[in-house]
Amino acid sequence: MSSIQLHTIDYVILALYFVFVVGIGVALKRYMRSSTDFFLSGRSIPAWVAGLAFLSANLGAQEVIGMAASGAKYGIATSHFYWVGAIPAMVFVGVFMMPFYYGSRARSVPEYLRLRFDEKTRGLNAVTFATMTVFSSGISMYAMGLLLGTLLGWDFNFSVLVSAVIVLAYIFLGGLTSAIYNEVLQFFLIVAGFVPLVYLGLRDVGGWGGLTSRLAVTAQNAGFAPGAYTESWRHMGHAASNPMGVEFIGLVMGLGFVLSFGYWTTDFLVVQRAMAADSMSAARRTPLIAAFPKMLFPFLVILPGMIAIALTTQKGATGFALPQKPDGSLNYDLSIPLMLGHYFPPGMLGLGLTALMASFMSGMAGNVTAFNTVWTYDIYQAYIKKGASDEHYLWMGRMSTVFGIALSVATAYATTHFNNIMDMLQLVFAFVNAPLFATFLLGMFWKRTTGHGAFTGLLSGTLAAAVHHGLTLPMGSHVGIKGGWLGTVVNTYPSEMAQNFWTAICAWSTCFVVTILVSLLTRPRPDEELRGLVYSLTDRPKDEGEPWYRRPGPLAVVVLALTLVLNLIFF
């Protein structure tokens, strides 16, 4: 395996970044006076800062490494994660859901569930969510440790420990504000580190034209039409005609409607950033502001993967190629890291590596801040120690930051059964998040929905996901963690991705139907208790006095129109 040699200048750049990251935490320490300061940034973050943090908190290992890997594996179709998945969901949460999240003054997503439904629904969500954040953060750390070991020859334990201690330091000191500020810093670093990489990669591959012609060969070698890697929609008619192995119904419903909406609209990790905004208007604009850079991120994270696979199929001038794994398959996960080492001279290499570290840390910090809030407010304050002083909960916030990171480090030593981190995360999201969107959709827009309905719906949705996964298998996989563990395999999907999408659809539909049925059989809450929590009983936020670019409605239209254009360009 090729190893990258770092020079003094690269270490200087990396060290400078660490100093600033921790320095922000130190500078913010004196503003952390109450638990609201620590967990919600005192609800004082300007919209653009919250927006970039909203985007950056999700820019962890799964984004940078996973999306580039998917770009190499599936081509431009990976852009569906953005242009079908994330963007419409971000528009929806900003325009329709934020009035309830922000307006209810809930301090977390589980707490909203407590206000809207009941204690048990909140408890269920809080526990599953807290588990998931630790798991995600652990994966992020694991990926980073492995990567730095492969690239730089750094010791796995050293990499994990250093990143854990730095993230711990800045969150421990400055709470959510520190995480948000650093996420904004990390956003700019990621852009600064990756833009030149994409530029050099594109030059090497011969521009978009060179990329298309090379990927045509890649596609034909794999038995697809020449455009299968460079046209995002044209080959989605049938699962067998695109490398992703999905057809457009599974794609639009599974990825777009269920998985992406489930993630972007209900995951406290991102929603927390908007809840920290300084006004209702800013909270609603947070995901919309995030959507603008988000729609361009495929060019930063997917394109490098496509360039990497194109150059592996047909060598370019500089001879870049992806390495093989011991089993003979290509190591897609190394697309971006190896390109950094291949194209960047000392200096830029330090910046590129810093961008990579920044992405790992922002992903980790996003999970840790979501974890410490849900732990403190929704588990500790709700079930372990009620009615303590605010100082005590602030202290617990700091303590839970410590043990949350300790738990993540423990999970970091988890195994990798999947050769693509993305697939594994999607699987977890399918079990836990997919039914959740049905619960929120009904809870926010149908006042008849009851707590019993929501709770049973969530449980049966998650169960349905597990059962579906247990009865199906992706083509060419063995019974086990990839599915089929219930004894019989009812259906074989063309790919893991397709299986995940349909697992999500199954979970969502089950939750939706069960929630409605149980709600109709149980007693609804009186209207007075639901004011500000349900669409039909809440006044629309007024924003007429503002210029159009500060109003969520017109912003949403612009975002959707631009996204449509991007879809058409790469159709």
Added chain:
Amino acid sequence: MNLDIRLPIGGLFTLLGLILTGYGALGEKDIYERSLGYNVNLTWGIVVLLFGAWFLYLGRKGTSSVEPAAAEPAGRATEAREHALGLEDERRPRPH
């Protein structure tokens, strides 16, 4: 919050820009073979430096400036009320 995030971002990017630009201008040139002959340290360093300086400028300006009342709907409403009641301070020029 009393810390404008643009200041640390501007500071870090200015420093990074200076380091990259300096290294690109003064350091050896044969390291750019791998970046297809481009002196990326120099060109991108300048971009990073300009961005850093711009953010430092915005951060300094943002922390010290006071928004005119007319920039906010609430402020405009207050001004309109003052105008209707004849409470304006005539010695001060109005901001438009």
